[in-house]
Amino acid sequence: MAPMKYEEQLKDKLEQRTIEPSSNAWQKLSDKLDANESKKNNKGFWYLGIAASIVGVLLITTMINNGNTDITEPIIVDTNKTDLEPININTKDKIVTVDKETPFNETEEVASENNTIEPPKKQSNNKSALKQKLNKEQHKLIPNKTNEMVVAKNLKETSKETIIKPLSFQEQKAKEVVVQIQTMQQTREVTNAEIDALLNAAQREISFKKLYNENTKTIDANALLLSVENDIEIQSFRTRVFEMLKTGYNEVKTVVAQRNN
Amino acid sequence: MNPLKVIQLYKNEAQLIKKASQNNREAQHTLYEWHAPKMLSVCRYYINDVHHAEEVMLNGFFKVFTKLKSFNSNGSFEGWIRRIMVNEAISFLRAKKQLEFSSDEIIYQDIATNNINEEIDVAQIQQLIDYLPEGYRMVFVMYAIEGYKHSEIATMLSINEGTSKSQLFKARQLLQQQLKKLNTVTHGTNEI
Numbered sequence: 001m002a003p004m005k006y007e008e009q010l011k012d013k014l015e016q017r018t019i020e021p022s023s024n025a026w027q028k029l030s031d032k033l034d035a036n037e038s039k040k041n042n043k044g045f046w047y048l049g050i051a052a053s054i055v056g057v058l059l060i061t062t063m064i065n066n067g068n069t070d071i072t073e074p075i076i077v078d079t080n081k082t083d084l085e086p087i088n089i090n091t092k093d094k095i096v097t098v099d100k101e102t103p104f105n106e107t108e109e110v111a112s113e114n115n116t117i118e119p120p121k122k123q124s125n126n127k128s129a130l131k132q133k134l135n136k137e138q139h140k141l142i143p144n145k146t147n148e149m150v151v152a153k154n155l156k157e158t159s160k161e162t163i164i165k166p167l168s169f170q171e172q173k174a175k176e177v178v179v180q181i182q183t184m185q186q187t188r189e190v191t192n193a194e195i196d197a198l199l200n201a202a203q204r205e206i207s208f209k210k211l212y213n214e215n216t217k218t219i220d221a222n223a224l225l226l227s228v229e230n231d232i233e234i235q236s237f238r239t240r241v242f243e244m245l246k247t248g249y250n251e252v253k254t255v256v257a258q259r260n261n
Numbered sequence: 262m263n264p265l266k267v268i269q270l271y272k273n274e275a276q277l278i279k280k281a282s283q284n285n286r287e288a289q290h291t292l293y294e295w296h297a298p299k300m301l302s303v304c305r306y307y308i309n310d311v312h313h314a315e316e317v318m319l320n321g322f323f324k325v326f327t328k329l330k331s332f333n334s335n336g337s338f339e340g341w342i343r344r345i346m347v348n349e350a351i352s353f354l355r356a357k358k359q360l361e362f363s364s365d366e367i368i369y370q371d372i373a374t375n376n377i378n379e380e381i382d383v384a385q386i387q388q389l390i391d392y393l394p395e396g397y398r399m400v401f402v403m404y405a406i407e408g409y410k411h412s413e414i415a416t417m418l419s420i421n422e423g424t425s426k427s428q429l430f431k432a433r434q435l436l437q438q439q440l441k442k443l444n445t446v447t448h449g450t451n452e453i
Contacts, residue, residue, distance in 0.1 A: 006440065007405040007433075013383045014406055018298035019305055021315050026293055029319050030286060033326060037284060 169209060173202045274338060282329040289326050296339060297322070300346050306402045307350040309391050314350075321349040347407065351417060354395060381443070389439045397432035404429050 177198050184190045211223045274295075280288035300321065304314040325342050332341055390398055399418065403409045404425075411429075415422040 010386050011406050013381075013386055014302070014306065017302045017383045017387075019301040019311065019314075021297050021301050021318065025297070025315055025319055026290060029293065029322055029326075030290070032319075032323055033284075033286070033289070036323075036327060 170206060173206055177202045275334065278329060278332065278334070278338060281326060282332075284326075292325075293322055296342055299339070300342060303343055303346050304350055305387065306390065306406060307347070307399060308353065313353070317349045317353045318346060320353075321346040324349070343407075347403070348417070351399070354399070385443065389436060389443070392439060393432050393435055396428050397435060400425050400428035401432035401436070 180198055181190055181195055184194065207223075207227055211219045211227065213220060274292075277288045277292050281292055297318065301311075301315055301318045304318045304321070305311060308314040308317060321342070324345055332338065390402065393401060400414055403414045403417070404411070409417070411422045411425045414420075414425045418425070
């Protein structure tokens with residue numbers, strides 16, 4: 001469909017036409033463009049803000065992490081340089097005190113059990129058995145010597161003195177007991193009961209030493225409570241054993257009496 | 262126009278477009294001043310009310326300036342703006358639901374190829390176009406004035422090519438009748 005002649009005429013005439021827009025048209029367009037740009041900028045700010053906050057959070061977390069390591073690392077370095085030896089000494093002291101304490105309880109229990117369970121034997125027991133027992137008790141009384149030697153080697157001279165002093169007291173007691181038994185053996189035969197009595201006496205002295213603080217002239221309440229509780233337990237055990245023996249004896253007695261009937 | 266002046270103008274326009282794409286308001290204003298009267302006329306082809314036409318033109322310029330970076334500088338800037346304006350006008354008419362295309366079957370007949378009176382005013386021509394129904398008018402303006410092909414019109418208006426052709430034929434028939442009336446009124450005869 002070819003364009004018609006009049007259409008070309010129309011086109012020419014219309015193409016030459018221009019219509020002036022209203023005076024405020026540009027202002028409207030300009031305002032619209034401004035609003036659009038501010039919108040875009042706001043969007044940009046939003047994205048920028050979000051990005052900045054994410055970066056901020058990341059920075060803070062990394063700083064916190066770094067800060068922690070920064071704080072801990074110098075402490076490690078310091079301890080290596082200066083605080084390491086005192087700390088070691090302290091821990092070793094603790095180890096030593098633990099070693100010191102545990103054997104006492106064991107010996108106490110063993111001694112008391114010896115008192116109660118084992119019925120008093122006659123003096124006809126041979127000396128070798130007594131010696132073995134003595135060695136055992138002595139070994140229990142004197143806490144792990146080899147360990148202490150190793151620990152003591154590592155410590156400074158000052159700390160050595162502090163550790164050796166309480167040890168020497170226990171050793172002294174143990175030696176005293178041994179000497180006493182030996183002297184008794186020279187004159188006459190020693191019974192188990194006598195040995196137990198001597199050991200108990202020594203233990204009581206040691207435990208009193210533990211309870212009583214000479215420097216402050218006070219008694220450690222916790223240690224006292226512990227010792228009392230131990231005594232109660234032992235007593236109850238003792239009474240239980242006696243009860244059992246009593247009932248057993250009564251049963252045997254009645255059986256024998258009934259047999260006669 | 263002196264060819265040197267044309268080159269100068271082209272250079273100036275290219276610079277202005279570059280500045281305007283960087284949201285330089287002065288450059289945008291200059292481009293607007295250069296093209297707005299012509300573009301308002303183009304919008305007026307499609308839209309009866311000049312205020313609405315101006316509204317469409319401003320929306321078109323808004324798109325021009327916001328999408329100026331996508332303008333291919335090899336082509337004609339005016340042609341690019343013009344296409345945006347036509348699309349804006351189509352959108353406007355669609356939004357107003359004024360754009361309807363009758364699907365009546367038509368019998369193509371030879372239309373008398375009369376010349377139009379040389380004295381006929383451009384306002385009168387606009388009036389003739391304004392009388393056309395929206396569908397006829399749209400296709401007629403796009404085909405006869407803007408120079409689009411039927412295939413392009415069909416794509417832009419989302420219609421069949423056949424519909425575009427029938428709309429053009431009907432528009433021409435109506436225009437012929439109107440022209441006859443106009444000639445008879447002004448010269449007392451249809452023949453000029």
